[in-house]
Amino acid sequence: MKDLSVLRVAACLFSLSASTLVSANLPAQAQDLRNGGKLLLTNGVSTIEGSGGGGLATWSTIAGNATQEGIGGSVHGTVIELPDYNWTSFGVSVGFFDRLELSYARQNLDTIDIGTALGLGRGYTLNQNVFGAKLKLAGDVVYGDPLLPQIAIGVQHKRSSDAAVVAAVGGASPNGTDFYISATKLFLSQSVLANATVRFTKANQTGLLGFGSATDSNHKPQFEGSLAYQLSRRFVVGGEYRTKPNNLGIAREDDWVDLFAAYALTRNVTVTAAYVDLGSIATADNQRGALLSLQAAF
Amino acid sequence: MISIAFALALMGVQDLPAAADIEPEVTTEVAPAPAPAPEPELERDPVTGELPVDPYEMSNAHAGATPFTGTAMRDAFHGQEGIRRVVDNMVDRAVIDPRISEIFVAHDLVRLRRTLFEQFCHILNAGCDYTGRDMESSHRDLGLQVDDLNVLVENLQAAMADEKVGFAAQNRLLSKLAPMKRDVVTR
C-alpha cells in the first residue's frame, strides 16, 4: 500500500516537472523541441538500480535518446541467473533535456533454497524500490574537450519491503539513500568509453539486506568503474568493477565484477548480456552467473 | 507511466511543425540543380561552378583540428579518392535527410563539397591545404542544434561504412571533429 502511494507521488512529480519544463520551453521555440537525437548507445543502458549506466555501474549519462533538445526515457527489464538466487528487476526512467534524469526500479531477489536455510521459507523473495534522480553538471560524453568527461551527481533512495528480514540479518534500517558523483567519457580516438563513479552508501547488497548495521552505520565511499570498447556503432563490449560495503556480521559481502556485451538492435532497443561475479550473497558464496537485460529507449 | 505517455505525446507533437514546414514550393526547375543562389545577382564561376564569397584570409588553421601524422589515416580512407567519395556520399545523404535537409537549401553545395573534402583531406594528412572559412564563421548564422550535428555524424558514419573505413579509424576522424561542436552548434 505504502509503496503504491510513493509510486503515485513519483509519477505525479515526473509529469509535473515534465509539464513545467516543457511549457517553459514551448512558447518561444516550439518547433525546436526534438526527441530521439542521441547517437546510438551514447545513452548507455539501464543499471540494476534503474539509473542510466552500464549493467552494474552507474554512469553520468542521462537516460533516453533525447539530447538537450528534448525529453526521452527508457524502460528496462533485467534477469540474473545465479547458482543460489534468481534476480529480476525492471524500471522506468525519464531524461529531461539531457540534463536531469528521474528513475524508478523494482528489484526482486528470489532466494530459492537459501530462503529455507535462512528460515524464510523456500522461494522467499526480497524486494526493493529504488527512486533515483541524477543531474548532469558539466561536460559531454561525446563532444567537446576530449579530456573533459560528462560529470553528474545523483541520489538513489531505496526502500526495502522486507523490514523483518533486514532486522533479522542485522541491518540497521530497511531504507537508505545513496549519493554519487560520476564521470563518463567516450574517448573517440581509442573507441574506448570509460566511467568512474564514487558512491556514498551504507547499503547491504545494494539495500536488499537493508542499510548499515548496529556497529557500522555510516555512508562510506565505494567505487564503480567501467571500461568499454566500441566495436561498431551498434556493438560494445566491456567490463565493470563495483566495490561494496561489508557491514553485516552474519554474512560477508564481496565486490562485484562483470564482463558485458551490449548490442543496439535498433535505435530504440538495446540488449545487454553479461557474465557477472557477485561473490558471496547472504552466506552463499561464489554467485557467478549470467545477466540479460533488455532496454527500450525513446 | 503518465510521464511516458506525456513524452510520447510530445514526440507526436514535435513532428507537426516540421511537417508543416515542408511547403510544396512549386518551381519549374527540372534538373537536380544545386540550391538556388541566395542572391539573384551572384553568378557561378564558369570554371569551378561555385558562387563568389566575401573575401577572407586563408589558413590551414581554419580546418579546426591538428592533422594526423603518418599515413595510416590516409590509407584507412583510401587516399584522396576515398575521401572524396566519403564527403560526396555524406553530403548526398545530408541534403535528402528529412531531419536536416532544409538547412542546406540556398547554400552553395559545390563549394561545400570542395571545402569539406579539403578539410577532411588536410586533417587525414592526405596532402591537401584547407582553403575554406573557419568553423565558427561558416556556421554562425545557421542556428544549428546538437541534434543536427548528431544527424550529420550519422550521415558521415554511413558514408565511411560505405567506403569500408574501419570503425576505429572512423572514430579517430570523429575525435578530430567532436571538439568543433562548440563552434558549429550555436543553440
Ligand code: HEM
Ligand atoms: C564538426 C562538424 C562540421 C564540420 C567539420 C563542418 C565543416 C564545414 C565546412 C568546411 C564548411 C565550408 C566553409 C566555407 O564555405 O568556407 C561548412 C559550411 C556549412 N556547413 Fe558545416 N560542418 C560541420 C557541421 C555542420 C552541421 C551539423 C551542419 C548542418 C546540419 C552544417 C551545415 C553547413 C552549411 C549549410 C554550410 C554552408 C554555409 C555557407 O553557405 O556559408 N555543418 N561546414
